[in-house]
Amino acid sequence: MSKFNQYRREYTLGSLEEGDLNPDPMALFKEWLDVAVAAEIPDPNAMTIATVNAKGQPSQRIVLLKDLHADGFVFYTNLGSRKAQELAHNPHISLHFPWHMLERQVRVCGTAQPLSRSAVAKYFFSRPKDSQLGAIVSKQSQPVSSRQMLLTQFAQLQQKYANGEIPLPDFWGGFLVKPEQIEFWQGGEHRLHDRFEYTKQADTTWHIQRLNP
Numbered sequence: 001m002s003k004f005n006q007y008r009r010e011y012t013l014g015s016l017e018e019g020d021l022n023p024d025p026m027a028l029f030k031e032w033l034d035v036a037v038a039a040e041i042p043d044p045n046a047m048t049i050a051t052v053n054a055k056g057q058p059s060q061r062i063v064l065l066k067d068l069h070a071d072g073f074v075f076y077t078n079l080g081s082r083k084a085q086e087l088a089h090n091p092h093i094s095l096h097f098p099w100h101m102l103e104r105q106v107r108v109c110g111t112a113q114p115l116s117r118s119a120v121a122k123y124f125f126s127r128p129k130d131s132q133l134g135a136i137v138s139k140q141s142q143p144v145s146s147r148q149m150l151l152t153q154f155a156q157l158q159q160k161y162a163n164g165e166i167p168l169p170d171f172w173g174g175f176l177v178k179p180e181q182i183e184f185w186q187g188g189e190h191r192l193h194d195r196f197e198y199t200k201q202a203d204t205t206w207h208i209q210r211l212n213p
């Protein structure tokens with residue numbers, strides 16, 4: 001018999017009531033992100049992002065939320081990567097913030113649009129030099145023969161750019177995810193969790209409804 005049955009607990013940390021809801025889900029998201037940061041959970045800005053390929057096959061991976069705008073969520077990545085290639089064909093995306101230490105999760109559904117080169121450059125040049133070089137060396141999501149190959153290329157670039165500015169590679173970029181739906185989930189006793197789903201309306205206001213747990 002599986003031992004997974006022993007991993008069972010009640011969710012009692014809090015509740016989410018109608019009165020807690022901000023009419024703007026991005027404002028509520030910011031409140032929840034601030035709580036996750038204050039709680040010192042590891043990587044509070046880590047989010048799982050799901051994309052789909054041409055056959056409709058979803059895949060997911062973690063990336064870091066690097067900026068929060070009034071109209072969306074920003075992350076950076078390699079534009080040749082599987083995720084970026086999939087987004088080029090189908091910009092629909094889902095984000096998931098797994099704050100289970102807080103008995104919370106947030107799901108976002110929306111579309112991803114590429115960031116301008118100037119926005120990408122601003123972030124790229126703010127990164128530590130070695131992270132910039134790592135981004136250049138990695139043909140992300142492509143097969144590579146060995147780790148040694150990567151380390152050799154990295155060392156060569158370290159020498160090459162020892163005294164100069166590292167150029168922004170054209171295969172590196174970022175996306176703004178514009179949400180169409182955002183769900184806030186707070187665990188509740190007896191599996192009676194609180195769930196509120198915001199859906200963007202044609203007039204850009206948000207319709208809010210409570211969902212069954």
Ligand SMILES: Cc1cc2nc3c(=O)[nH]c(=O)nc-3n(C[C@H](O)[C@H](O)[C@H](O)COP(=O)(O)O)c2cc1C
Pocket residue numbers: 043046059060061062063064065075076077078081082083084140141
């Ligand atoms: C905590 C954490 C943070 C990560 N942050 C990023 C990130 O910001 N951007 C990125 O491209 N990959 C990031 N990765 C690596 C991705 O999960 C993934 O392996 C990579 O982007 C390739 O994904 P793809 O082949 O689906 O495109 C992170 C992984 C972890 C575990």
